[in-house]
Amino acid sequence: MKHFSKILITILVIVTSCKTTKTSTDTRGITNISTKKIINNHYTNNFHQQTINARLSAKYSDKKTSVTVSIKLRIEKDNTIWMSASKFGFPLAKVKITPNRVVYYEKIKRTYFDGDFSLLSKWLGTELDYEKVQNILLGQAVLNLKKGKYNSVIDNNLYKLSPKKEDKIFGILFFMNPDNFKLNKQEIRNTKKQQLLSVSYPNYTKIEGEQFPKKINIRATDTKNLTTINIEYRSVEFNKELTFPFSIPSGYKEISIK
Numbered sequence: 680m681k682h683f684s685k686i687l688i689t690i691l692v693i694v695t696s697c698k699t700t701k702t703s704t705d706t707r708g709i710t711n712i713s714t715k716k717i718i719n720n721h722y723t724n725n726f727h728q729q730t731i732n733a734r735l736s737a738k739y740s741d742k743k744t745s746v747t748v749s750i751k752l753r754i755e756k757d758n759t760i761w762m763s764a765s766k767f768g769f770p771l772a773k774v775k776i777t778p779n780r781v782v783y784y785e786k787i788k789r790t791y792f793d794g795d796f797s798l799l800s801k802w803l804g805t806e807l808d809y810e811k812v813q814n815i816l817l818g819q820a821v822l823n824l825k826k827g828k829y830n831s832v833i834d835n836n837l838y839k840l841s842p843k844k845e846d847k848i849f850g851i852l853f854f855m856n857p858d859n860f861k862l863n864k865q866e867i868r869n870t871k872k873q874q875l876l877s878v879s880y881p882n883y884t885k886i887e888g889e890q891f892p893k894k895i896n897i898r899a900t901d902t903k904n905l906t907t908i909n910i911e912y913r914s915v916e917f918n919k920e921l922t923f924p925f926s927i928p929s930g931y932k933e934i935s936i937k
């Protein structure tokens with residue numbers, strides 16, 4: 680099901696870097712703290728559970744089509760991300776991501792893909808890895824903020840972090856919620872390709888002591904297209920014993936991403 684494949688690939692492309700943009704500043708009601716403390720607080724509130732068993736809905740739309748699918752999501756932290764998509768109860772596609780492998784198949788056209796992140800990275804023009812994809816689903820920064828140097832300002836009642844050294848082509852902005860230091864938004868731009876992507880987390884819900892994103896909204900634009908993906912978690916359980924069943928059905932045709 681090509682739309683489910685697009686949902687996965689668009690989620691992956693969010694981890695590209697981008698050039699920073701200027702926004703208005705509003706400092707009302709927020710304590711001005713150091714960038715180091717903002718980053719430390721973000722990682723203090725990192726996700727601490729070992730597994731996730733969730734159900735979610737994902738609505739994909741572009742200028743030609745709009746489709747909503749139901750997805751079963753299972754994550755074993757730092758090891759496996761597994762998704763199974765269906766519509767009206769009929770199975771459509773299945774995806775399994777591990778640190779060294781990305782594999783999925785879709786039932787309508789009876790095709791499958793089996794490769795590693797290097798192939799996806801080449802196709803998307805940016806470096807991808809398992810940790811970045813996992814962080815997007817958990818509301819964490821896609822980059823390791825402790826390994827870079829960042830400036831911070833208070834912007835529209837959020838802490839905005841940007842790299843001290845700007846790249847001429849790529850750049851990235853992080854917007855942190857002052858209440859829980861989880862991400863409110865990651866904003867991404869590729870100046871050369873005139874691409875702008877943002878992933879936002881409108882609200883979080885507290886589950887077993889964890890701040891977990893209730894929704895994830897993705898918006899990708901370029902000179903010709905606008906693509907949006909709205910993800911909403913319907914149910915979430917932690918630390919359940921999980922299985923990740925996956926086998927490519929016989930007779931399916933392998934496809935490559937070029």
